[in-house]
Amino acid sequence: MIYLRRSGSGLTIGNGDISFLEYVARGALDRGETVELHIDGQEWRPVTSYQEVNDTLHELYEELDARRDALAESDQLPLLGDAS
Numbered sequence: 001m002i003y004l005r006r007s008g009s010g011l012t013i014g015n016g017d018i019s020f021l022e023y024v025a026r027g028a029l030d031r032g033e034t035v036e037l038h039i040d041g042q043e044w045r046p047v048t049s050y051q052e053v054n055d056t057l058h059e060l061y062e063e064l065d066a067r068r069d070a071l072a073e074s075d076q077l078p079l080l081g082d083a084s
Contacts, residue, residue: 001016001064002014002037002039002060002061002064003037003038004025004037006024006028006033006034007028007035008028018057018061021057025037025047026053029049029053035047035048035053037060038060042063045060
């Protein structure tokens with residue numbers, strides 16, 4: 001999940017839909033708010049322009065994909081319904 005926080009709200013938004021997060025970030029930037037993005041295990045990354053929002057969201061999404069792929073390739077996946 002990618003998380004977004006903005007100065008105009010005390011809430012952090014977590015979502016996997018890049019389009020939605022980009023919409024929220026752009027709206028906040030248009031209102032003069034500060035916007036930061038991150039995924040678990042990483043520092044918050046401030047973004048100040050539409051292009052930076054787009055680039056950062058895609059970088060974070062690629063990081064999540066890489067994490068998912070690494071987990072799928074590991075032997076640590078939980079087995080549902082495993083009776084042992």
